[in-house]
Amino acid sequence: MAEKLIIFDTTLRDGEQSPGASMTKEEKRRIARQLERMRVDVIEAGFAASSEGDFQAVHAIAGEVKESIVCSLARANERDISRAAEALRPAGRFRIHTFIATSALHMEKKLRMSPEQVYEQARQAVRLARRFTDDVEFSPEDGSRSDMDFLCRVLEGVIDEGATTINVPDTVGYAVPEGYAALIRELRERIPNSDRAVFSVHCHDDLGLAVANSLAAVKSGGARQIECAVNGLGERAGNTALEEVVMALKTRRDYFGLDVGIDASQIVATSQMVSEITGFAVQPNKAIVGANAFAHASGIHQDGVLKARDTYEIMRAQDVGWSANKIVLGKLSGRTAFKQRLSELGVAIESDAELNAAFVRFKALADREAVISDDALVGLVR
Structure with a gap:
């Protein structure tokens, strides 16, 4: 049996840090229920100490979610960790995720702490979190830009204190795949x-x-949890997109050799819910969940897909929650797709000559209009 990769969703925490993506408690509850329906392993419900609203949202989600682990972020201090534990108390299974920056830049400029102070505070934070739960995650913020020797020392220390998950963030999106995988492997x-x-x-x-x-760190670095967000939502340019890593792992299981527990048929519904609630539209050409992800406009592609779907599709649209793929008729379409759509509309073509004449009229219309209605298609023949 293949190893399982843990999917940790941070849509409700880091995703909400997208400017303008703030969610109400009820909206967060709706998304959390959908994430559980999709069988996400860990739901980071929020940052309980950041506000009363976030505390209440984490508390509500902890009381509702039964199958997934519910998690709250907490800075490496007693108040944040105690507040997270209080918010998570109703959960059947919960995790406290504590963090402190470890890069020289962050320690000097932001924290104004010495490396020794950071080391001690990291250990103390995990020690405190372990009073509330055996499931403690630690993150060295800006880990990808931290000194390797110091990073090793900190992570060894927090594991000694009982951290069961070590998350190494590329906080500012600075890493490149080969180097990031090597970092995880070396650690x-x-x-x-x-x-x-x-x-x-x-x-x-x-x-x-x-x-x-993320995928390089899994394949070559040995990471066994990916933190991600629906639609890639998140701070600045966003986080790792849940739908993309999940379908990469499922579609290329021959390469990655790992299982994921996600119910992929719920991906599109989850994406659409998050988009609706946040007001962040999904770009049409977005992988997996974009409106054009399974749409075909080129005549060559349409001809291939109509003859055998896997000529141009490596996944089935239905596998991720779409009802079907789409053949989009336009100026690039060929006779095969044109004839197929007429047949679907119940329009009988008496002869090749009639089809050719209608197709010529279709191409002329397609040069003038980007979108051609079914009524207009039927009118080309009748």
Whole structure:
């Protein structure tokens, strides 16, 4: 049996950090229920200490979600961790995710703390979180830009304190796939107690590499959890897109050799719910969930797909929740697709000559109009 990759969804926490994507408690509850329906392993419900509203949302979700692990983010201090634990108390299974920055830049400019102070605070935070739960995740913020020796020391320390998941964030989207995979691999090899924790990745898309970095870290680095968000929602350019990593792992299971527990047939419904609630439209050519992801406009592609779907589709539209793929008739379409659509509309073609004449009229119309209605198609023949 193949190993399972853990899908950790942060739509409700990091996703909400997209400017303008704020959600109400009820909206978060709706999304959390849908994430559970999709069988997400871990739902990061929010940052309980950040506001009373977020506390209440995490608390409500913790009381409703039964199958997924519910998680709250917490800075590496007593107030945040205690607040997270209080919000998560109703959950059957919950995780506290605590973090502190470890890069020289962040420690000096943002935290104004010495490396030794950061090291001690990281250990203390995990020690405190373990009072509330055995499921503790630790993240060294800006991990991809941290000194390797210091990063190893911090992560060894927090694992000693009981951290069960080690998440190494590419907080500013600086990493590239080969280097990020090597980072995760080196950490796992150098840290003596690394076998006591699951290694996780959290990538941002500032260079458009979040999905590539996450998958490289899984394949070559040995990470076994990916943190991601529906529609790639998140701070700045966004997070790793859940739908993309899930379908990459499912479609190329021959390459990755890992199982994911996600019910992929719920992906489109989840994407559409998140888009509706946040007001963030999904671009038409977005992989998996974009309106054009399974649409074919080229005559060559249409001809192939109508003869055998897998000539131009590596996934079935239905597998991710679309009702079907789409053949879009336009100026690039050929006779095969034109004839097929007429047949679907119940229009009988008496002869090749009649088809050819109607097709000529169709091409002339398609040069003038980008969208051709079914009524207009029928009118070309009758």
